[in-house]
Amino acid sequence: xxxxxxxxxxxxxxxxxxxxxxxxxxxxxxxxxxxxxxxxxxxxxxxxxxxxxxxxxxxxxxxxxxxxxxxxxxxxxx
Numbered sequence: 001x002x003x004x005x006x007x008x009x010x011x012x013x014x015x016x017x018x019x020x021x022x023x024x025x026x027x028x029x030x031x032x033x034x035x036x037x038x039x040x041x042x043x044x045x046x047x048x049x050x051x052x053x054x055x056x057x058x059x060x061x062x063x064x065x066x067x068x069x070x071x072x073x074x075x076x077x078x
Contacts, residue, residue: 003063004064007062007063008059008060008063008064010056010059011056011057011059012056012060013056014055014056014059015052015053015057015060016056017034017052017056018049018053018056019053021034021049022046022049022050022053025046025049034049037049
């Protein structure tokens, strides 16, 4: 995959930012540069943070997963 590094970096950033935002939300602090997500409401802000985690995880899975082009299972007999 040509964009493995890009997907990895973006995935890690999204995942860590989402996790950090949820953890500090429990304390009652808000990140200033993510406060625009809470302008529509606290629930939508929380959903956006969860989506950041899910999308980051999906990007990491796509970047580092082993994908076969065949439908046959990988069975090797030694």
